[in-house]
Amino acid sequence: MASPSRFADLIIRQGTVITPGGPVLADVVCSDGLIVALDSRGWQAKDTMEAQGLHVLPGVIDSQVHFREPGLTHKETLEAGTRGALLGGVTAVFEMPNTHPLTLWQDDLQDKLDRAAGRAWCDYAFYMGGAAANATHLADLETLPGCAGIKVFMGSSFGDLLVDEDDVLRRILSHGHRRVAIHAEDEARLMERRALVEASADVRDHPRWRDEESALLATRKILRLAEEAGRRLHLLHVSTAAEMALLARHKRSVSVEVTPHHLTLTAPECYERLGSLAQMNPPVRDRHHQAALWQAVRDGVVDVLGSDHAPHTLEEKARPYPNSPSGMTGVQTLLPMMLDHVNAGRLSLMRLVDLTSAGPARLFGLPGRGRIAVGQSAALTLVDMNARRRIENRWIASVSGWTPYDGVTVQGWPVATVLRGQLVMRDDDVIGPPLGSPVRFDETRR
Structure with missing residues (x-):
């Protein structure tokens, strides 16, 4: 029977x-x-x-998005951003703290969780910003339900989120245990070199202003400070050949993210074709750097892909450079662009799954996710x-x-x-x- x-x-x-x-x-x-x-x-x-x-495939996870809510909802919202994620095949996102107000305290995190409840189309977690104001509280803040971890902006940020002083970085790294996500650009060098683009007003100079050295200086610094503190790092949107060579020697304590736009677009062509729509921090660079990123993907130096979805309105992007803001959409196109790279033979589908599903689950500790x-x-x-x-x-x-x-x-x-x-x-x-x-x-x- x-x-x-x-x-x-x-x-x-x-x-x-x-x-x-x-x-x-x-x-x-x-x-x-x-x-x-x-x-x-x-x-x-x-x-x-x-x-x-x-x-x-195991559900795709995008571990770096900026959904702009609260405070900047004319650019993006949690509802629209997660809807775009779902349309792009993304099942979970980690959202960044540079909203208005900044995500620095438990109340800020809870406000985002409340806003997402019943409106988010995919699953979500929110990064807490690491700053001088909350450095000694981060060990408790990073363990709150719905917190993806701590994010530190060493350059390209504003207000309390900009952390470019060694003593503040040391305090952040010494409080807590989870991987600290890092935007590594040297703020002092960026300020020194801004006159270059103010003089030229040419978006093609964006990677000249925010040059390889500005990224490498910050990456060297945070590696040194993290080694002193015994803290694991997650380096976001790595964009240069020199950084990849350096990070390959620190894989026991550092994980590495790259973005689809750094793997797809190249300078100067993208700036000539798209103008400030191609403007990102760190910048899209030339083919030499892109080739190094692809080699790092093949060699296993890269652990995850993140879209760095960071939208601005077309009106904002149309401002004269360098007053145009940096950022582009990406959560919805992450998978289509990378599937096209798979079909072009640049990586295997199994490797893509590791970068977008198994890798994030493994690095960030997501029980039950990342594999079928x-x-x-x-x-x-x-x-x-x-x-x-x-x-x-x-x-x-x-x-x-x-x-x-x-x-x-x-x-x-x-x-x-x-x-x-x-x-x-x-x-x-x-x-x-x-x-x-x-x-x-x-x-x-x-």
Whole structure:
């Protein structure tokens, strides 16, 4: 006699599933928010999705976004930013503290959590800013529920978030245990060199102003101070060849992020074509530096990809350089751009999964995320590796409404996003209501 069927919430049938051991043709059975089987025999489900010809990836995690809420919602909001994430196949985001007010205290974090509740389409966590004002409290602040960790701006910031004094950096590094995320540019050198771009008013000089040395000086400093304190670091948006060579020698205590725009755009072409829409900090640089970033990806020096989604309005970006703000959208295009790189042979799909799913889960301690296996969270990203699509501004969910990749055709596209075993995006449509919730971190790794 046949055994009775078991009931699940969702079965994804006959996709190429990217497991820790490699790709396999399988069914993914999801129930109560978890993956409960990779074989659907004996199961029935409330919902099914036929995935023949598709690849099923562990849910993509973007560990660096700026969603601008509170205080800057004319540029971006938690609702629009997470909706864009979902459309791009992203299941979780870590959001940065440079909002108005800054995220420096428990009340600031709680305000963001309250704003995200019931409005966020994907899962979320928020970085606490490390500053002189809260340095001695960071060991407690970094363990708060919903906190992604501590972020330090050594350059390119404002107010209390700018930390360029050694004694303040030492205090921050000596209070707490989690990895400290670092924006490494030397503020003194940036101030000294600003006259170069004030004189030229040419955005093509952006990487000349914020040159390789400005990044290298700050990276050397924070490595030295972190070694003194015995603290692990996470270096964000690394953009130079010299930094990658240095960081390769410190991998036991330092993790490394690169961005899709540093892997895709090159100077001076991007500035000539896009003007200040290509303006980021640290800057998009020339092919020499980009080649070094790709080599670091291949060599395993790079641990994760982050979009550094940091939108401004088109009106703000149209201000005369250097008064135009730095930043671009990116959370929605992270996966399409990187899938195109996979199809071009620049990296394997397994390596991309490690950079966008397994890597973030491993580094930041996300229990149940980052791989497809029985017992893991049913956060999944389904992609069509053969789909050719043209990225357009009208597809972008961000309040700012633009992308530097407008008009670019890519091969590889996210066609569905699954969160806690429920289809929440399919074929460029989000499926409501918003189901995002705070990311859980492994308490034993705090």
